[in-house]
Amino acid sequence: MSKLDWQLGTVVSIVPETPHVKTFTLKLPRWTPHLAGQHYDLRLTAEGGYQAERSYSVASPPEQAGEIALTVELVDEGEVSGYLFEGVGVGDELELRGPIGGYFVWRGLPGSPPLLLVGGGSGVVPLMAMLRHRRGIGLHTPAVLLFSVRTPDEVIYGAELEAMAQADPTFTLLLTYTRRAPAGWAGYQRRLDAAMLAEVVGRFATPPQCFVCGPTGLVESAANGLQAAGLPPEAILTERFGPMGG
Numbered sequence: 001m002s003k004l005d006w007q008l009g010t011v012v013s014i015v016p017e018t019p020h021v022k023t024f025t026l027k028l029p030r031w032t033p034h035l036a037g038q039h040y041d042l043r044l045t046a047e048g049g050y051q052a053e054r055s056y057s058v059a060s061p062p063e064q065a066g067e068i069a070l071t072v073e074l075v076d077e078g079e080v081s082g083y084l085f086e087g088v089g090v091g092d093e094l095e096l097r098g099p100i101g102g103y104f105v106w107r108g109l110p111g112s113p114p115l116l117l118v119g120g121g122s123g124v125v126p127l128m129a130m131l132r133h134r135r136g137i138g139l140h141t142p143a144v145l146l147f148s149v150r151t152p153d154e155v156i157y158g159a160e161l162e163a164m165a166q167a168d169p170t171f172t173l174l175l176t177y178t179r180r181a182p183a184g185w186a187g188y189q190r191r192l193d194a195a196m197l198a199e200v201v202g203r204f205a206t207p208p209q210c211f212v213c214g215p216t217g218l219v220e221s222a223a224n225g226l227q228a229a230g231l232p233p234e235a236i237l238t239e240r241f242g243p244m245g246g
């Protein structure tokens with residue numbers, strides 16, 4: 001059996017993260033440890049045989065043996081995300097294959113450079129797997145998450161990220177609100193730009209390894225900004241979600 005063979009995962013829990021985002025935890029009969037940043041393919045088959053296949057990053061760390069958590073954002077008129085939101089309950093089975101991907105991964109080896117994670121919307125999912133893995137192995141290499149969200153309601157994993165930042169002085173959470181910030185917010189309130197990225201890079205004593213994930217526009221502006229801040233292209237790994245994704 002290879003990891004590219006399909007297997008049937010059973011949904012063991014569904015947790016709403018925001019009004020448009022849910023986390024599905026699936027128990028897998030042939031679970032193998034993944035690397036933080038990898039994804040699974042999920043395939044739906046309709047009665048007539050029509051199939052639709054999409055990729056979803058693993059949100060859980062490899063330490064969570066036997067199961068994977070997928071965090072799915074409901075996309076307007078989305079075929080697969082719409083079905084997952086409305087048609088899937090605890091106990092249902094879904095066809096999956098993985099883990100897949102060898103590029104956008106963080107292994108968390110001792111002596112790794114500091115981590116700069118930049119995400120927008122559901123692009124935070126693979127970055128969360130990296131942060132959970134970092135916590136799981138007790139590695140305290142400095143890490144910063146710069147997370148672009150539209151409104152306070154849309155901060156995926158908000159409570160867990162806040163708690164992680166409170167508990168670990170080597171982890172910094174930076175949110176930027178692009179449409180509406182909470183009352184009294186003193187942090188960033190705009191889309192990612194070169195000045196913001198230069199400021200964030202300036203927080204590191206040694207050059208960080210960067211992982212950038214989200215919609216295409218955000219990924220492009222973040223990657224350009226990070227290079228303009230002096231980081232070499234090989235220190236910037238990117239993954240695009242969405243219509244131009246792949």
Ligand SMILES: Cc1cc2nc3c(=O)[nH]c(=O)nc-3n(C[C@H](O)[C@H](O)[C@H](O)COP(=O)(O)OP(=O)(O)OC[C@H]3O[C@@H](n4cnc5c(N)ncnc54)[C@H](O)[C@@H]3O)c2cc1C
Binds near residue numbers: 241
């Ligand atoms: C490697 C990889 C990992 C991914 N991981 C995740 C993940 O962890 N969580 C997650 O929610 N998604 C993730 N995605 C995106 C996911 O694969 C689907 O593209 C997404 O769920 C939409 O599929 P759909 O069938 O619901 O929409 P579709 O029916 O394919 O599209 C419906 C409409 O929405 C547009 N659209 C498609 N995708 C997006 C999008 N992401 N944002 C805005 N508009 C879109 C389409 O152009 C179309 O107009 C990942 C993609 C890749 C390539």
